[in-house]
Amino acid sequence: MSMASPAKQRRFEDLYEEHRLEVLAYCVRRLESDEAADACSETFLVAWRRLEEIPPPPEALPYLYGIARRVVSNHARSLRRRVKLDARLTSLGVAPVADPSVVVVQNSQHREVVAAVRRLKPKDREIVMLFAWEDLPRETIAEMMGMTRSAIDQRIHRANQRLARVLEPGR
Amino acid sequence: MRHDVIDRLVRPANPVPNPQSLGADLVSMADERERRGMQHQQVEADQVAERSRNGHVTWIGVAAAVALVIGGLIIFQATEDGDVASATPIAVANEYLDAYANFDVDRVASMLAEDAVVVPWEPNANRTDWQSDLRYLDAVGFELLVGECREIPPLAEGSRVNCEYEAHGFGSDRIGLDPFGGSLFRLVINDGKVTRSDMGFNFTDFAGTMWFPFQDWILENHSDDYAVMYESENLSRQTDDALALWEQRVEDYVAYVSGQ
Numbered sequence: 001m002s003m004a005s006p007a008k009q010r011r012f013e014d015l016y017e018e019h020r021l022e023v024l025a026y027c028v029r030r031l032e033s034d035e036a037a038d039a040c041s042e043t044f045l046v047a048w049r050r051l052e053e054i055p056p057p058p059e060a061l062p063y064l065y066g067i068a069r070r071v072v073s074n075h076a077r078s079l080r081r082r083v084k085l086d087a088r089l090t091s092l093g094v095a096p097v098a099d100p101s102v103v104v105v106q107n108s109q110h111r112e113v114v115a116a117v118r119r120l121k122p123k124d125r126e127i128v129m130l131f132a133w134e135d136l137p138r139e140t141i142a143e144m145m146g147m148t149r150s151a152i153d154q155r156i157h158r159a160n161q162r163l164a165r166v167l168e169p170g171r
Numbered sequence: 172m173r174h175d176v177i178d179r180l181v182r183p184a185n186p187v188p189n190p191q192s193l194g195a196d197l198v199s200m201a202d203e204r205e206r207r208g209m210q211h212q213q214v215e216a217d218q219v220a221e222r223s224r225n226g227h228v229t230w231i232g233v234a235a236a237v238a239l240v241i242g243g244l245i246i247f248q249a250t251e252d253g254d255v256a257s258a259t260p261i262a263v264a265n266e267y268l269d270a271y272a273n274f275d276v277d278r279v280a281s282m283l284a285e286d287a288v289v290v291p292w293e294p295n296a297n298r299t300d301w302q303s304d305l306r307y308l309d310a311v312g313f314e315l316l317v318g319e320c321r322e323i324p325p326l327a328e329g330s331r332v333n334c335e336y337e338a339h340g341f342g343s344d345r346i347g348l349d350p351f352g353g354s355l356f357r358l359v360i361n362d363g364k365v366t367r368s369d370m371g372f373n374f375t376d377f378a379g380t381m382w383f384p385f386q387d388w389i390l391e392n393h394s395d396d397y398a399v400m401y402e403s404e405n406l407s408r409q410t411d412d413a414l415a416l417w418e419q420r421v422e423d424y425v426a427y428v429s430g431q
Contacts (some may be wrong), residue, residue: 016205020201020205021190021198024193025187028193029185029187033200036201037197037200038204040204044209110186114186119345119425121342122312122314122344122345123314128181131174131177132178133181133185145273146269146273147273148275148277148278151273151275156174157174160175163181164176167176167180
């Protein structure tokens with residue numbers, strides 16, 4: 001059986017050990033838990049193939065988030081197809097499974113906020129999540145998204161205004 | 172820049188505030204799937220190695236060899252030119268489309284030649300203000316999913332690069348539709364600058380599925396907005412007031428169609 005070099009194997013194991021919880025959390029924030037575990041696994045498979053390209057810490061985690069973003073996006077696309085299929089099943093009188101793309105939020109007070117975030121435009125939503133939930137600096141987000149720092153500032157500002165209109169309409 | 176709602180409300184609503192607190196069951200499930208994925212990958216790698224040892228030349232091998240030769244040529248050209256990234260039309264096209272797909276006006280401007288022609292996204296539009304076009308596409312939630320770029324025979328005025336893409340717009344992704352395909356960005360590139368940019372958007376499917384249904388909904392529910400948002404049945408207005416309304420009404424439409 002062919003084996004990867006011990007150095008590559010060790011580097012991957014270190015990377016996995018150090019960042020698996022953050023990557024899994026990233027996926028859980030965007031998908032339901034079963035899908036999230038799959039997406040996390042796929043993210044690290046891609047990471048294994050591209051191990052030579054992955055920069056050392058502290059840039060490794062944003063790089064992994066970048067991979068996870070594409071993996072989650074593919075999962076979300078197939079989920080949407082499933083939701084459409086569910087709608088068809090419902091119209092035929094067959095009970096579908098619950099919408100799996102809904103994030104499970106423990107605190108019911110937060111449900112409205114998460115729903116508002118999920119209704120943002122996809123790119124704005126991702127930027128807000130990276131900023132507020134992954135707690136990444138704006139420069140890092142700009143690099144990840146292939147955008148300028150000022151474009152990120154504008155999008156955060158705009159998303160903030162939109163969220164304010166939805167969540168605090170009378171304020 | 173203020174982002175108080177994000178700080179006060181969104182941060183505390185983080186579904187996983189502390190990754191260390193993820194349930195042990197979920198972490199074990201992820202570990203198990205990662206382990207199985209790696210095993211599967213190892214088996215595939217072994218099979219490829221076995222085929223290779225048996226002297227079977229696969230198409231993958233041929234493709235890899237061709238890629239190596241092309242890569243070698245590019246590297247050779249890079250050494251000759253000093254900077255391949257800015258020299259090859261494909262690289263310029265990819266960078267330009269990345270800026271375009273992010274609606275980054277400054278980056279797009281920096282890549283356009285001084286007298287560049289930028290064709291508006293709407294068929295029959297006659298405007299030259301491409302910045303407004305970008306702001307409009309951003310406001311109505313366009314997402315450009317750019318595919319492969321190909322160089323085609325050049326013109327006297329420069330290299331020609333065509334790039335296929337699919338697109339979402341008016342919230343089509345959020346209401347569960349597949350992206351609209353069949354569009355082709357057509358670029359002319361000279362001396363590392365884009366001299367002509369035509370978005371080549373395939374309006375046909377989009378018109379029937381999004382443009383006209385949205386317009387009907389506006390006429391039915393927000394008829395006062397129509398004159399602000401549209402120049403004609405087939406043409407948007409792109410003033411600041413119009414853009415703000417477009418953004419708002421697209422959001423309302425997505426909520427309406429999604430039944431929220």
